[in-house]
Amino acid sequence: GAVLLKACDERLGLTQALAECLHDPRQQSKVSHSFHDLIRQRVYGIACGYEDCNDAARIGEDPVHKMLLDRDPIEGSALASQSTLSRFENALGPKPLMRMGTALADTVVARHRKRLRGRARRITVELDPTDDPTHGGQQLSFFNGHYDTWCYLPVAGFIQFDDEPEQYLFGYVLRPGNANAKLGAIGILRRILARL
Template structure:
């Protein structure tokens, strides 16, 4: 069955997955949250698109998977086992949003993802399409300059009190590859394991930094649990066909199976 689908059929199926997702709502929601992530699927044959991943020390795929904030599966795209670049990520997001907008033209869409999705291409795309976003942001020396004082005072306070501390700082910052300044929130944590500083970037104007980081951004981790469940309960990583189109078909069939599984487990 999986070997019968050509590229056009797979595109229609991808559109159908979005249509099914939108139909799962009684009415168009005011806002949705989309969690974008990728996951490694090991392979042990000579499948098309397989690639050696040095981190996992195996050949495999690394599909991009999108769930909404309530655990509904929105889409999945098979791809080689490497982190997606900015242009690739922006292309996938653009196509997905186009399909969602056909059903919900006025729904506000918020994207959440790790730092490797917060590329200049994706940030500019979100701004041009009117999307809200909260992305992780990789550390660098210029970001560190904004939080050195907070890091030092937090470390000093921990040394005096001996209790784990977490503090936040909000500031505006522009990477050299960005087209404009953007709002950045730093989370500085000091405890028995030392100091840990992390950053997120967002175009949300309201909300305290603590709330945006702890309640909004950190909640994206639930998508990882959805992916783990999809793989462990429905074997979505069983992509052992030789052709890429057949394995994409398998991925979508596993996506279809996720819906009744989710309903049973609800």
């Protein structure tokens, strides 16, 4: 499945679009892992069930994961370590994250515009808040009475075309656990409707 994931990504260009949203201030002569490689390692790892940065130690020398990042599966250099991935994730501020969210929405809309040749009769946009339980004292973690747990309350945006059963994720916004269900909805809708 991982090889198919890479093929789909190369066809869509999603991880490349996400990487292009970021400015890399590092001295390129000293860079072992490009931002594109770091994004691909995280996306492919999560899709393969390795959702934690700590899993980098487990997959760093894995031949399949090396191959996914265009490295020789046997002799290629190791993938990024947990500390490198954590530094990368923690260094992203609000503006780059917003650009990455826009790139996701643009990629989804462009893919389906091409697939449907611009002939969708009805487009449904759905915003779904959901609980993401927290453990410990994470920032913005609050008790939510509806879910009866300490959590974040992110909202996921999905788009659906005509009478097709599939919904496609176009955005995801992390919100505090005590957020009102409407929080952020107007901004999310504005961004996606401008692209349709």
